[in-house]
Amino acid sequence: MRFDIITLFPELFAPLLTSGITRRAYESGLVDVRLWNPRDHAEGNYRRVDDRTFGGGPGMVMLAEPLFHCLTAIRADRQDLAPTPLVLFSPIGQTLNHKAVAQWSDSAGAVLLCGRYEGVDQRFIDQYVGQQISLGDFVLSGGEIAAMALLDAVARLQPGVLNDEGSHQLxxxxxxxxxxxxxxxxxxxxxxxxxxxxxxxxxxxxxxxxxxxxxxxxxxxxxxxxxxxxxxxxxxxxxxxxxxxxxxxxxxxxx
Missing domain, CATH: 1.10.1270.20 (tRNA(m1g37)methyltransferase, domain 2)
Known part of the structure; x- marks a missing residue:
């Protein structure tokens, strides 16, 4: 399976992918993780990926256009016959549980969008996000920790990752x-x-x-x-x- 991560901070994922038992899943390719920075797909000298919110208020909002170009590049790279599901980590999403993790562990993967700041332009969400996931009733600074939680939970269910094959069964x-x-x-x-x-x-x-x-x-x-x-x-x-x-x-x- 393959998970493509859209994140402004790809360096945050390095410890997850290189440490602990679950690294076996990533190193062996059982769980193929690829990191994509929307800033690489932004235009202009400053590669801007956020702007002030309409209507006023604190915080910035992630721009739709760089996210669209990043998603387009991912789907072209995956060469999927059907569009890969795009998942956004958000407080309004369905709470992640074991049943959902088990389903993801037996899937072809997904594109995971890690929001930042005040969130993502709603027009991009309406147009391209197919599912939203939450870790619980609290707010994180970004979706990276939530994405790592999903990746870790999925990785440990892959054959050969844990020392004892029956460990996760209990x-x-x-x-x-x-x-x-x-x-x-x-x-x-x-x-x-x-x-x-x-x-x-x-x-x-x-x-x-x-x-x-x-x-x-x-x-x-x-x-x-x-x-x-x-x-x-x-x-x-x-x-x-x-x-x-x-x-x-x-x-x-x-x-």
């Missing part, structure tokens, strides 16, 4: 966990500052371990994201044993 929100939160994790030493690892995890009894993990997943989800339990219940993902545990656990404090 992530929070994954269908393998019925969309619930992940369980707590522990490692050596067995006792740290007087606190021991739960005995179930050191019992060597696989069925007991799996049941403990399931119950902890249910417990954490009930405490912190109860709406996920509702979704799992409606989808028929909770067993009678799960429901019994939740009924008995409803007044418990976090582990």
């Amino acid at each position: 992530d929070s929100f994954n269908p393998a966990l019925d969309g619930l939160l992940d369980t707590p994790h522990y490692t050596r030493p067995e006792v740290w500052q007087g606190h021991a690892v739960p005995t179930a995890l050191t019992s060597g009894h696989h069925a007991r371990i799996e049941r403990w993990r399931r119950e902890q997943s249910l417990h954490l989800t009930a405490m912190h994201r109860p709406e996920l339990l509702v979704q799992a219940r409606l989808a028929g993902k909770l067993s009678r044993e799960d429901e019994t545990f939740l009924k008995e656990d409803q007044h418990a404090s976090p582990p």
Whole structure:
């Protein structure tokens, strides 16, 4: 898959593409990332990419024309038979979640537009943006961090990127966990500052371990994201044993 990033600050992406486990996805070409600066497609001596907003007010707005020429160059370079979807990171967009990430990880990619300043000329958005994505109810200085979040989430789902192929299957929100939160994790030493690892995890009894993990997943989800339990219940993902545990656990404090 290929993601083309329209950004005024391409240098911000260097650490993402060259560090950590997910760099394997970029170095191997599993996730092909290409950076495009709209300033390279602006006209005039100053290569201007923004201007004051009509109607007055603070801040600047990204010009439509350089973005149009940048997008045209990207689509010509991709040589797509069908127009590549253009995604804008924006507060009004749909909140990114695991289901959307999984869909992107199995796609041909997209063009990602990282807005800056007060935003992008609405005429360009109306004409060319096919989807808007948000990370949540807060505002960033630009779309670069949101684009990196999407790229990282997509990259780790690619085969061969993580050391353990099944690792992401046990992530929070994954269908393998019925969309619930992940369980707590522990490692050596067995006792740290007087606190021991739960005995179930050191019992060597696989069925007991799996049941403990399931119950902890249910417990954490009930405490912190109860709406996920509702979704799992409606989808028929909770067993009678799960429901019994939740009924008995409803007044418990976090582990």
